[in-house]
Amino acid sequence: MTDDKTLAVYDEKAGDYARLIEKDEAPSGSLRTFLARLPAGGRVLDLGCGPGTWARHMLQAGFEVDAIDGSQGMVDEASRIPGLNVRRAMFDDIEAASLYDGIWANFSLLHIPRAELPGVLDRLTRALRPGGILHIGLKEGQGEARDSLDRFYTYYTVEEITALLASRGFSVSDLRTGADKGLDGAVAAWFTLTAHG
Numbered sequence: 001m002t003d004d005k006t007l008a009v010y011d012e013k014a015g016d017y018a019r020l021i022e023k024d025e026a027p028s029g030s031l032r033t034f035l036a037r038l039p040a041g042g043r044v045l046d047l048g049c050g051p052g053t054w055a056r057h058m059l060q061a062g063f064e065v066d067a068i069d070g071s072q073g074m075v076d077e078a079s080r081i082p083g084l085n086v087r088r089a090m091f092d093d094i095e096a097a098s099l100y101d102g103i104w105a106n107f108s109l110l111h112i113p114r115a116e117l118p119g120v121l122d123r124l125t126r127a128l129r130p131g132g133i134l135h136i137g138l139k140e141g142q143g144e145a146r147d148s149l150d151r152f153y154t155y156y157t158v159e160e161i162t163a164l165l166a167s168r169g170f171s172v173s174d175l176r177t178g179a180d181k182g183l184d185g186a187v188a189a190w191f192t193l194t195a196h197g
Contacts, residue, residue, distance in 0.1 A: 002070070002090055005151070006150075007071050009150060009151050009183075010069075010070075013149075014077045015077065017183055027057040030176055031054055034135045034194060042063055043064040044100060044101065044104060046065055046106075047104065047109075048069055050078070051078055052067060052081045052086065055067040055078060056081050059081070059083055066085050067085065067086040068093075075088045091116075092120075097127065098126075099127055100128055102133045105134065105137070106136075107138065114154045122168070132196075134194070134195040135193075135195075136161065136193055136195065137192040138190065140156065140188075141156070141157075141189065143155055149184045158175065158177075158191055158193070174194040175192070178191075
C-alpha cells in the first residue's frame, strides 16, 4: 500500500491506534485459532503489524515473528516490543519464498486497490511454506472509498475473497464476522478467515 494519505494518518495517529486496539490484553479468538494451527516455534509474518499488538502475543507464545508495516509511526510503536524483528515495508516488498508457516494479514490488505490484491495474494502464497496458513481480516462491503480520516479502503464480500483464495489452491475455515468502532469512530462490519492449502 503506497497511499500517502493513509500512511500519513497512521503516522500521525500511531499512538491513538495502539491505545484503541490494546484495550484487551488477551489475544483474540482469531489469533488463538491461527496460532493453534501453526507448528510449535514456527515462523510468522505479521503483515501490516500496526503497533505490534498481535506480534507481541505471537512472540509470547513462542513463535519467530517478522513484522512489517508501511507506516513509520507504526513501526516506531512496534519497535518498543523487546525481541520483535520489525521494519518498514510495503506489500510489494515481499520477496520471500517458502519462508513462513503462517502469515497474519489482519485488516491490512483492505488498504490496497482491488486490482492489486491478486498480485499481493500471489506474493503471499509464494512466501508460505507448503501447508502454511494465511489469516485475512477485511471490512465487509463493496467498492472502494475513503473514511472520514481520509484513509483508503477496499471493501470485500466473503464470497469474493473465498473465490480468490480458491483459485490459488486454498480452502477457507474459521470464518468470523462482526462490527466494531474503528479509529474514525464509525462502526463497520468485518470478517476474518483462515486460508490453508
